[in-house]
Amino acid sequence: MEIVYVYTKKRSEFGRQCNFSDRPAELHVDILPDISLAANFTVRDPCNVTVQCAEEMSEHEVNTERFESESRGINHVEGGWPKDLNPEDMEVTIRYRKKVEKDEHYQNTIMQIAGLMEHCCKQNNATDIYQEFFEEEDDEVVEESEEQPSAKTINVFRDPNEVKRTATSLCWHPDGNHKLAVAYSSLEFQRAPNDMSFDSYIWDIENPNKPEMTLKPVSPLVCLEYNPKDSHILVGGSYNGQIAYWDTRKGSQPAEMSTIEHSHRDPVYKVIWLQSKTGTDIFSASTDGQVLWWDIRKMSEPFERLVLDPSKKGNLDNALGAVSLEFETTMPTKFMVGTEQGLVVSCNRKAKTPAEKIVCTYSGHHGPIYALQRNPFFPKNFLTVADWTARIWSEDIKESSIMWTKYHMAHLLDGCWSPVRPSVFFTVKMDGTLDVWDILFKQNDPTLSLKVCDEALCSIRVQDNGRFLGCGSQLGTTTLLEVSAGLCTLQKNEKAMVSEMFERETKREKILEARHREMRLKERSRSEQSREDEGKEADGEESTEELVARAEREFFDIMEAEKKKEWNEERQREKVKDEKGVCEEKDFQEEHETNGIANAELVSYSDHVRNPFYFHNLMYF
C-alpha cells in the first residue's frame, strides 16, 4: 500500500527560510500483521545453514579518473662532475682526467680489469659461441609451418571531439610510417551538427591518447594526402570544394588555399600528388564532374581542367560525378576516375583536345565507385570497390570485370591492394568488418574476415610494408591492425601464379565478349531483315525523340481509326432513324454537324500535330 504524505505551502511563503520545530512522534501508519498470510507459508524443519569461520569481506570496485599523460623529453647533461667543475669547459675536464690517470690506484685497477677484458676479447675472436648452426634448415621449417592468417588490433585512435565525425580518409607518412594523417568530416548531407569541429589530426602511432598535430581547415577535410617526395607537406580536399595544403613545420593553419571561384562545387573526394619535376603538382576530383590540376605554389586557379562528360563535349550538365581517382607513378600519362554512376573512366593526360582526354569507360558497377587502384605488381589490372562487390578488371576488357566477389550483405565502402603481395587485397564494409582476400588461396570468400567495430568502416589504408593497416570508422575511430606474417610476405611463385590467373580470366572474358558481339550482330541482321520485309525503315538505334514521335503518330492513327468507325456507325444509325421520322432529322443533322466538326477538327489535329500539349486537349472532347 502506498504511504503518502502531503506537504502544502502557501505561495507567499515560497523562498522563506525554513523554521524547524520539534514535535512529538506521530504515528502515520500502523500495519498490523495479517494472520491469514501465514497460511501461505510452512515451517521449515530442518534448516540447512552454512557457517564459515572467516573474515567477512565485501567487494568494492574503484576506477580512478582518466589521467591524461603526455610524453616529454628531458635533456640530460653530463653528471658526476665535482661541483666546482664546469663540464662544458674543455680544459678543466681534460685536466681533471689527466689527474685521475696519474692516480696509482687507477692504474692498478685498470691493469687488472684490462687483463680480464683482453682474455674475453680473444675468446670472442677465437670462437663465435653464438653461431647459428642450422640457419638454412630453419628457413625451410618456417616456410612449411602454415600459420592461420590472422590480424590483430594494435591501437585504436578515437576522435577527441565530443561530436564524432567520420574518418573519411587516411594517409601514412611516407618516411618511416610512424605517423598517420586522418581526415575527419561528416559526409551525410546537411546532417553535420553546428558545433562539429572541422579539425583533422595527424597521429603518432605510438600514442593513441593525443594526436600529434592538428590541422585546422576552413571546411572539414574529406581527403588528405602526404607528398611522397616531401614528408612535411600535406594536401587536403575539403567539403566545400576547396583544396588546401599544409606544411607541418609551419603550424596548423593551411599554408595556402585555393580560391572558391575556381575550386570544385562539391566536396573534393580525392586528391593525388603527381609525378613532376617540381614535386608540387596535384590533381583533384569531385562529384561536380570536374577533375582539376593544381600547382600548390599557385593555388589561385587550376592550371588544367577536365569535365567528365561521356559524350566528350565538355558539357558540365552531362558530366559524371567523380568519387575516386587513380594514378600510378609508373604510368604518368594515364589516370582513371571512378564515378558516382558506377563507371570507371580511363583518361589520357597528354591528349590535345578535351574530347580525346577520355579514352574509354568500364561499366559494370551499380553504385558509386569508392575505391580504385591498380595492382602494384600488375598495373594492367585494377581493383574497384563499389556497391556490394569488389571487382578486378583488366585494362583491355571494357565490358566487364575479369573477376568479382559475390554480392555481400553490406555495402563495401573502401578497399586497397597489399603493396607486398600481388594476390592480397583488403576491403571494408558498412557493417564494420574488414575482409582480407587472397585470390590465390580462395576466390569465393575472404581469406580472413574480421569485425573491427560496430559502426561502418569508411576507409582503409595499408602501410608500405604491407604489415600494418589503418581503417577509419563512421564515428571517427581509427583502428591500427597488424596482419600475420603469412599475409605480408611474398610467397614463392606468387607473382607467376597471379599473373597466370589474371591472364586466364582476361582470356575468358575476351572470349565471352567476342561471343556476345557475334550474337548481337546476328540479332541485328535478323531484325533488320524482318523490318525490311515489312517495308518500314526503322533503324535499330533510334533516339528517344524519334521514339516519342513514333509513339504519338501511332496513337493518333488509332484514335483516328476509332473515330472514323464511330462516325460510320452513327451514320448507319441516322440512316435507320431517317426512315423513322423527319422531325428528328434536324436534331440529328445538328448532331451530325457537330460530330462532323468534331471529326474534322480531329482529323486536322492528327495531321498537323506533333505537340503533346494538343494530346491533352483531345482527351476533353
Next chain:
Amino acid sequence: MLDIECAGAEVEETIKRIQSQKGVQGIIIVNAEGIPIKSTLDNSSTVQYAGNVHQLLMKARGMVRDIDPQNDLTFLRVRSKKNEIMIAPDKDYFLIVIQNPTE
C-alpha cells in the same frame, strides 16, 4: 717518479693492445661517479654508454649478490644483434669494450 710514469705508459699500452684486437669498436673507462675518464668514441656515445652501463652494473651486481651473498660480479657481457658490449667492473672504475665479433 719513473715507476709512476711507466705505469701510466703501461696502461696506455694495454688499452692500445685491446684496441688492436679484431673487431673492437671502442673502449671507455668510467669512474664510480659516472665520469668517463678515457674513451675512444665520440662524446655523446661515451656519455650514453657511461650512464646506461652504470645502472645495468648495479642491477646485475645486486642480482648476483641477492642469490648468493658470498658471490660477486666479475664480468658482464651484453650480446646484441650488432655487437657485444663487455663490461669489467671494479670498486671504483669500470672498463667498457664494444666489440663486433666476426661472423
